[in-house]
Amino acid sequence: MITLQGTLTVRTINGRNGPFNVGRLRTEIGEFSVKDPELDQYEEGRYDGAFGVDQIYPTSYVAGGRMVMEVRARIGLWALDGIDDLKPEDQAPMTEPDPMEETPPVEATPSPTKAPEPETETETDVTAAGDEVTGGSKAKPQAIENKPGTAEDDQLAALFGELWPLGNEVKLDPTVDRSRFREQRDHLKASGYQFRPLDQIWVIQQQDEVTE
Structure with missing residues (x-):
């Protein structure tokens, strides 16, 4: 991870899955696209601070009938120290795909089902007088009732x-x-x-x- 001082510009785009955010990180070593999930928490604006970058890599996407090549940064650490409104040059219309559509949804792995233990049909019980009784049913402790939530x-x-x-x-x-x-x-x-x-x-x- 490398730590870079810079400004992250967050923009909101209305897509078919609802609104989503994209970012541009401007630093002393260059400008990078940011599509991390954390961005969806933020309001539009300019965020100054220190950013721990885990990875910088090239990627591409198709939008508006054209292929766009970009260099993307993945941020692992956010240390913000200032917030400002977007500047006029940051408010140009944007056409970008929803990052959620780039990766298929993660399917939950079903938990293995434990086979039920066989019940004992007959057990040996002892009467209050100490006489042994064979073939009787042993009284089972009553389970504590758990009230289900809504x-x-x-x-x-x-x-x-x-x-x-x-x-x-x-x-x-x-x-x-x-x-x-x-x-x-x-x-x-x-x-x-x-x-x-x-x-x-x-x-x-x-x-x-x-x-x-």
Whole structure:
């Protein structure tokens, strides 16, 4: 990993799968395209800071009937120290494919099913008087009843995994499938969370902050 000082320009494009973000990282050694999943959390703007770049590689895509070649950077570390609005030269119309369409969705690997253990039909029990009885059924301890959650809770637990239940602060994992990452982002927005780019976490808005 190399650390570069620079400015990341984030733009939002409306695609057939919904809005998605793309970025341009300008540094002292050059300018690079950024298509990392983390970008989908950010609002449009210019973000200054230090960026730990894991990889720089050439790639291409087809848009508007033409093939575009670009040099892309994959960012592994974000240390932002300033945010600004887009400048006029950054607001030109853009036509780019959704990065989610570049990689097929990751299919979950089904967990192996454990074969049920055979039940014992007859067991030996002992009466209160100490007499042995053969062929009787041994009383089984009563299982503790677990009350299932609502269907919505079950869906959210599956969506967020180890992050569920959500706390006042949530840091999303960008290594999950990109479509799942966007679903998590959309739920946080709808639930009153706000993204803090300098801290790279989602924070629940307090009632007094909402009413101001």
